[in-house]
Amino acid sequence: MNAVVPAPLIEADGLSISFNGSAVLSSVDFDVMAGEVHALVGENGAGKSSLMKMLGGLYTPDSGTIRVRGAPARLASVNDAIDAGIALIHQELNLVDTLSAVDNIFLGKEPRTRFGFPDRRAMRAAARGVLDQLGFRADPETLVGTLRVGEKQLVEIAKSLVADAKVLIMDEPTSALSDVETHALLTLTKRLRERGMGIVLISHRLGEVFAVADRVTVLRDGRRISTLPVAQVESSTALVSMMIGKDFAPPERAEDEAPRTRSTSIEVRDLTLWGPARAMVRDVSFSVLEGEVFGLSGLLGAGKTEVLEAIYGISAYAQEGSIAVAGRQRSFRSPDEAAEAGLAFVTEDRKKDGLVLDQSLEANFMLPSLPRVPGFPLYLRRRLCGRIAEQASASRVKHRSLAQAANSLSGGNQQKLIIGKWLMTRPRILLLDEPTRGVDVAAKAEIYRQILGAARAGVTVLIASSEIDELTLLCDRILVLCEGRAKRVLPRSDFSGDELVRLASP
Ligand SMILES: Nc1ncnc2c1ncn2[C@@H]1O[C@H](COP(=O)(O)OP(=O)(O)OP(=O)(O)O)[C@@H](O)[C@H]1O
Ligand SMILES: [Mg+2]
Known part of the structure; x- marks a missing residue:
């Protein structure tokens, strides 16, 4: 029912990239049409954010080509990407905490009055308009640093809407939103699609993929497993199975025996x-x-x-x-x-x-356990290291070595690390x-x-x-x-x- 004739806004061919000698993406193809929502799914560490960072001008591919509306493009910086009409909203948000929501939204592109001053009235009105569509309830003049993470996410989205992007890449935009706010965002996403925008949606909430996406691409270990119309995907369990490369059994909770008396x-x-x-x-x-x-x-x-x-x-x-x-x-x-x-x-x-992001996984795992290890003699340290290795694998933190820095983990793996260190x-x-x-x-x-x-x-x-x-x-x-x-x-x-x-x- 789209009035817009589908045409590729972005066409990426054979993109590869590696970090510290290990391949993160191997020859991945990906395209985005005008007037479509293209979902990108895969396990934590599959390479979703890295792929999108290449389209957003943050990472330079080792090989492969990117075309924007048919013409070869060199996206060597975020500004190149913005000039090409590509807006990337990061998984880890990138706002200035000491500025208000309005100022963040217009950072670097403030509308001016005819005397050349920033036009605060116009900014506030425009910000309010976009934020209202997103269901943002706080005052737009609030300092971003005092907002909750979900509210910050809405500010990020408002920012790229104001920048008038043709392709909007959203890396897990709903992960901190409640169901009601998510619903508002998905409704907005559909509206943007109708206007002919091309939208990439990365999400681990597969319900959303089925609710708004036209096509879905599955990545596994840096390779593209499949790109297909969402209508052809049987169920979310089937999609997870494609992501992990084997059958997936959804979790269940065993019903409890007779309740014990508990204090x-x-x-x-x-x-x-x-x-x-x-x-x-x-x-x-x-x-x-x-x-x-x-x-x-x-x-x-x-x-x-x-x-x-x-x-x-x-x-x-x-x-x-x-x-x-x-x-x-x-x-x-x-x-x-x-x-x-x-x-x-x-x-x-x-x-x-x-997390202490520039510290090793081992240090991060160890930190909250340290106060509990009196004196910290060597043999206890050794025991702790043993437990760290156990916990890292029990928590399924995808890592190369416990000595690698926490900020080199993918977003979801950082979260697994946080829970693991506390369980320890x-x-x-x-x-x-x-x-x-x-x-x-x-x-x-x-x-x-x-x-x-x-x-x-x-x-x-x-x-x-x-x-x-x-x-x-x-x-x-x-x-x-x-x-x-x-x-x-x-x-x-x-x-x-x-x-x-x-x-x-x-
Ligand atoms: N700058 C970097 N330096 C070193 N390794 C990196 C860097 N960026 C990504 N990686 C590695 O590349 C792999 C893919 O990471 P990426 O963030 O693209 O995964 P993802 O699919 O977005 O995962 P998630 O669902 O957890 O966000 C991970 O193993 C990660 O550790
Ligand atoms: Mg990611």
Whole structure:
């Protein structure tokens, strides 16, 4: 039904690239038509981002050619790509934290008044218009550094829309968005396609691929396995099987035996957190049992992260109410104190607090376990190294060596590293904030097995997630938050996607 006659906007032939002598992409073909959404899928480390970075002018291919609207193109820099009408929105966001959303959107291309000054009114109005389409609720004048990761993603998208790109490459744009926000973004994607834009969508949420993509390309270990119309793909399980090169069995949760009597692990009473303008969390109460997996559900800004931060003692807000851990009133003053009490926290923003990116995998795995190794004599270090090797393989971190730097891992593999290093500390209480953001379907299944295994061994798990499927698979109970208030706690027998969405909506 497209009014636009399909024509290739980009045609890449035989692109290859290697890093430190190891081939990351081997002779990959890829094209993008006007008026289509072309999905790119594959396991973590398959080479998706690297392929797109070649189209975005960030990586130079070792061999192969790229044509833009039929003419050979040399994309040696981001500016070359922008001039060619190609906008790449990174998986790891690239915004200036100390500038407002509006200023980020117009950075380097501010509209001017006739006196030559930046036209703030025009900028604010245009930014508001684009941000509204994306369902961004915060004030566009807010400093980007204070926004949540999902909101930052919307700012990135707004930025390339304003730059009037012909090809929009989105590398996991929805990974930090809730279902409602994702829906808004996908609707927008379809609208852009109708305008004749060519869109590349990288996503591990295969439901999205089926919902909006016209074609899909599967990469595995740096090779193109297949490019085909989405209508010809049988199911998402079939797609995962193509990605991993063998049959895939979706994860399941074994239903529990008769519930044991368990003691209360965490008790939150009347928690209120005062933000600068309003209460971020208001009168929230709940308790979690030992060995229970307890979910926090809600839209962006509903207060999920804020609740976890308060429990861990790193909330930036003035706090009222009480938090008890294992029957004792606690208010941790530092992450060390929380860790001492057996808590581990996997944060949502891996760029900010997850990893020491220029350090080795081994150092990163070791860091949170160090305080627990008194004196750190040599033989303990050796034992720790043994456990690191075990954990790296149990977490399926795709790596060449434990000495390689964390920033040389693909995005999803960095996330696996973060969860792994915390599991290694053998916590009694595990706080997880969007733990599988950017993780591929097969590796996710593995992380789920580890989380459920930890819970069966008695670990209390609190998990905040924007993915309803993730929560309904893992949790015993789910608390739905809406604008900082507790809406309801649903027991497993009452889980339903529709109900969760309904409760989360203001
Ligand atoms: N700058 C780099 N230096 C060294 N290795 C790199 C670099 N960029 C990518 N790689 C390696 O190339 C491989 C592919 O990485 P890439 O980021 O393209 O994967 P991906 O498919 O996007 O994965 P994910 O789903 O986790 O984002 C990985 O093994 C990664 O470690
Ligand atoms: Mg990637």
